[in-house]
Amino acid sequence: xxxxxxxxxxxxxxxxxxxxxxxxxxxxxxxxxxxxxxxxxxxxxxxxxxxxxxxxxxxxxxxxxxxxxxxxxxxxxxxxxxxxxxxxxxxxxxxxxxxxxxxxxxxxxxxxxxxxxxxxxxxxxxxxxxxxxxxxxxxxxxxxxxxxxxxxxxxxxxxxxxxxxxxxxxxxxxxxxxxxxxxxxxxxxxxxxxxxxxxxxxxxxxxxxxxxxxxxxxxxxxxxxxxxxxxxxxxxxxxxxxxxxxxxxxxxxxxxxxxxxxxxxxxxxxxxxxxxxxxxxxxxxxxxxxxxxxxxxxxxxxxxxxxxxxxxxxxxxxxxxxxxxxxxxxxxxxxxxxxxxxxxxxxxxxxxxxx
Numbered sequence: 001x002x003x004x005x006x007x008x009x010x011x012x013x014x015x016x017x018x019x020x021x022x023x024x025x026x027x028x029x030x031x032x033x034x035x036x037x038x039x040x041x042x043x044x045x046x047x048x049x050x051x052x053x054x055x056x057x058x059x060x061x062x063x064x065x066x067x068x069x070x071x072x073x074x075x076x077x078x079x080x081x082x083x084x085x086x087x088x089x090x091x092x093x094x095x096x097x098x099x100x101x102x103x104x105x106x107x108x109x110x111x112x113x114x115x116x117x118x119x120x121x122x123x124x125x126x127x128x129x130x131x132x133x134x135x136x137x138x139x140x141x142x143x144x145x146x147x148x149x150x151x152x153x154x155x156x157x158x159x160x161x162x163x164x165x166x167x168x169x170x171x172x173x174x175x176x177x178x179x180x181x182x183x184x185x186x187x188x189x190x191x192x193x194x195x196x197x198x199x200x201x202x203x204x205x206x207x208x209x210x211x212x213x214x215x216x217x218x219x220x221x222x223x224x225x226x227x228x229x230x231x232x233x234x235x236x237x238x239x240x241x242x243x244x245x246x247x248x249x250x251x252x253x254x255x256x257x258x259x260x261x262x263x264x265x266x267x268x269x270x271x272x273x274x275x276x277x278x279x280x281x282x283x284x285x286x287x288x289x290x291x292x293x294x295x296x297x298x299x300x301x302x303x304x305x306x307x308x309x310x311x312x313x314x315x316x317x318x319x320x321x322x323x324x325x326x327x328x329x330x331x332x333x334x335x336x337x338x339x340x341x342x343x344x345x346x347x348x349x350x351x352x353x354x355x
Contacts, residue, residue, distance in 0.1 A: 026145030030184035164195035182295035228263035257336025
């Protein structure tokens with residue numbers, strides 16, 4: 001199955017290779033939509049777009065898709081047929097047989113594109129998805145838009161600030177990613193807001209207005225995961241006031257207790273993985289092999305800072321407390337807030353008596 005990169009697809013489009021069968025999917029939905037939009041613009045004829053650009057969804061029959069794909073372009077050299085979130089797991093054998101016949105016989109005058117703006121699938125575990133990927137790969141190409149790393153996201157923010165005429169330091173780019181998360185669409189929204197604010201505050205002059213740490217703290221909302229990691233930092237430092245105030249913030253945002261506990265448990269598991277890596281003489285980044293940290297590398301750096309101030313026995317006892325709290329949340333009649341407040345008190349006491 002030939003997999004394309006975004007750069008390779010760009011080259012094909014620039015060279016006029018507009019026809020074939022494509023599949024565009026992946027975790028990074030912003031890139032999926034951007035690439036699909038570029039392909040639609042290039043492959044769809046500007047002449048009579050109502051005839052030469054057809055869009056279908058998962059509810060569409062293969063027969064209707066085939067009718068559009070097999071029809072000749074109307075006063076144009078090529079046309080495109082876009083099918084969004086087509087889920088092969090939901091289709092019966094008859095529909096799938098028609099689908100593979102269509103992929104095999106799709107004419108050179110048509111770009112048939114299967115793209116996935118919302119649906120995610122595992123092409124390695126499902127036989128149906130494997131077969132689709134192989135069939136498309138033999139007739140065109142498959143492009144998976146993977147989630148970007150933290151460094152790539154930071155570079156994206158720096159470019160966006162420069163394009164808007166603003167100044168952004170790399171340190172503050174890191175802070176924005178840590179606060180807003182790894183979703184590119186959300187990050188671009190935050191950058192647009194920050195740039196507009198910085199430009200509005202500017203008093204003139206030749207230097208571009210700077211997006212400051214104060215602006216980021218005031219304007220960028222923190223994800224649940226980020227808030228919990230800040231709470232974890234406060235717990236490790238023994239700062240009970242900050243730990244409880246951050247818990248208040250989470251409940252004010254109507255976060256579910258089980259979600260809060262899950263994020264807090266992840267932070268402590270990060271520390272345990274990093275501790276094992278360091279004890280083995282490896283860098284903290286080696287712990288990334290035991291979890292999905294792409295785009296979340298800051299979690300390992302945060303864990304390394306915290307674990308240096310924590311003895312192994314404290315870490316082990318803390319993990320036991322988290323497990324006990326998980327069982328309590330699922331089996332106790334007490335309100336979730338009380339259960340979590342008790343957990344914070346126990347974590348603080350554990351660190352204090354053995355620190």
